[in-house]
Amino acid sequence: xxxxxxxxxxxxxxxxxxxxxxxxxxxxxxxxxxxxxxxxxxxxxxxxxxxxxxxxxxxxxxxxxxxxxxxxxxxxxxxxxxxxxxxxxxxxxxxxxxxx
Amino acid sequence: xxxxxxxxxxxxxxxxxxxxxxxxxxxxxxxxxxxxxxxxxxxxxxxxxxxxxxxxxxxxxxxxxxxxxxxxxxxxxxxxxxxxxxxxxxxxxxxxxxxxxxxxxxxxxxxxxxxxxxxxxxxxxxxxxxxxxxxxxxxxxxxxxxxxxxxxxxxxxxxxxxxxxxxxxxxxxxxxxxxxxxxxxxxxxx
Numbered sequence: 001x002x003x004x005x006x007x008x009x010x011x012x013x014x015x016x017x018x019x020x021x022x023x024x025x026x027x028x029x030x031x032x033x034x035x036x037x038x039x040x041x042x043x044x045x046x047x048x049x050x051x052x053x054x055x056x057x058x059x060x061x062x063x064x065x066x067x068x069x070x071x072x073x074x075x076x077x078x079x080x081x082x083x084x085x086x087x088x089x090x091x092x093x094x095x096x097x098x099x100x
Numbered sequence: 101x102x103x104x105x106x107x108x109x110x111x112x113x114x115x116x117x118x119x120x121x122x123x124x125x126x127x128x129x130x131x132x133x134x135x136x137x138x139x140x141x142x143x144x145x146x147x148x149x150x151x152x153x154x155x156x157x158x159x160x161x162x163x164x165x166x167x168x169x170x171x172x173x174x175x176x177x178x179x180x181x182x183x184x185x186x187x188x189x190x191x192x193x194x195x196x197x198x199x200x201x202x203x204x205x206x207x208x209x210x211x212x213x214x215x216x217x218x219x220x221x222x223x224x225x226x227x228x229x230x231x232x233x234x235x236x237x238x239x240x241x242x243x244x245x246x247x248x249x250x251x252x253x254x255x256x257x258x259x260x261x262x263x264x265x266x267x268x269x270x271x272x273x274x275x276x277x278x279x280x281x282x283x284x285x286x287x288x289x290x
Contacts, residue, residue, distance in 0.1 A: 002109055002110060002113045006113060006117070007150075007154070009212060010117045010120065010121070010150075012208065012211045012212050013121055013124075013208070014120065014121070014124055015211070016204055016207060016208040016211070017121075017124045017125060017127070017128055018124075018128075019203075019204055019207065020128060020201075020204040021127065021128040023203065023204070024128070025128070027133060029133045029136075029137075029175065029178060029179055029182065030127070030128075030133055030136050032175070033127050033133075033136055033137065033140045033175065034127065034128060036140060036167070036171065037124055037127060037128075037140070037143065040143065040144070040147050043147070043151075043159075043163075044147065044150065044151075047150075047151055047154050047156045047159065048154060050154075050156065050231070051154040051155055051156070051231070054229075054230030054231065055230070056230075056231055056244055056245060056248050057248070057253075059156050059158070059159055059231070059241075059245055060245065060248055060249055060253050062156070062159055063159065063162065063245075063249065064256060064260050066159075066162060066163065066166055066167070067260045067263065067264060068260070068263060069167075069171070070166055070170065070171060070264070070267075071263050071264055071266075071267030072267070073171045073174060073175070074174070074267050074268065074270075074271040075267050075270050075271055075274070077174055077175065077178045077271070078270065078271035078272075078273075078274030078275050079274055080178050080182055081178065081181060081182065081274065081275050082274045082275065084181070084182045085277070090182050
């Protein structure tokens with residue numbers, strides 16, 4: 001029997017992989033892809049609990065998460081276009097005007 | 101053969117989950133962003149299958165259309181426009197490896213133990229019928245989701261559409277050409 005625990009472990013692995021990608025990779029485009037992995041982990045959690053509890057609210061929330069992820073991807077990719085135009089790079093280590 | 105028939109759902113889940121983890125690893129580890137993007141596409145497809153597997157058929161279709169159809173095309177276009185050949189040196193890759201490995205490992209252990217605990221606490225078996233009910237009649241997942249979305253969750257739905265509008269305007273502003281050429285000119289003048 002596949003329970004919510006299986007889905008939780010899979011989604012935690014996805015979340016950790018996404019987090020490691022965000023921290024390790026220096027390519028802005030790959031960092032955005034790792035963020036999408038994290039969004040997918042969230043959606044898997046929501047769907048698993050929606051199934052286990054027999055409550056559709058989780059699926060509605062997952063739709064909202066997908067919408068916000070699409071908005072985030074559009075903004076992030078717009079930033080990449082602006083960055084390449086301004087600095088001709090997508091390496092996050094070379095962008096340090098704010099001294100962060 | 102009897103084992104296969106009796107445990108078909110479990111085997112299918114493990115197969116899909118394994119594929120998902122493999123492709124997600126590919127997203128993080130491939131050096132070429134195009135390979136990462138294709139790996140991410142495969143991850144989206146397997147996750148959509150897992151959605152359908154747990155009786156979220158409408159969300160599986162949405163995942164395929166929005167992620168695999170929309171966002172991936174956007175990613176590939178940007179990779180094409182942003183000419184990333186120059187930055188794939190070994191130094192640019194895996195630059196913060198040691199702290200990331202420690203933080204990621206500790207977090208993975210803590211989260212998996214918390215997840216197992218949560219899964220044990222929230223016991224009970226799935227109830228697929230409840231995901232297809234509309235006013236007491238069992239119509240289907242898409243009908244049930246849309247009924248809930250346009251009645252109980254109407255205001256969040258409208259708010260999210262405003263977020264999409266803001267993101268669209270923001271992306272257009274960032275992508276406009278003349279704005280950044282002017283910024284460049286000011287830097288040259290001063």
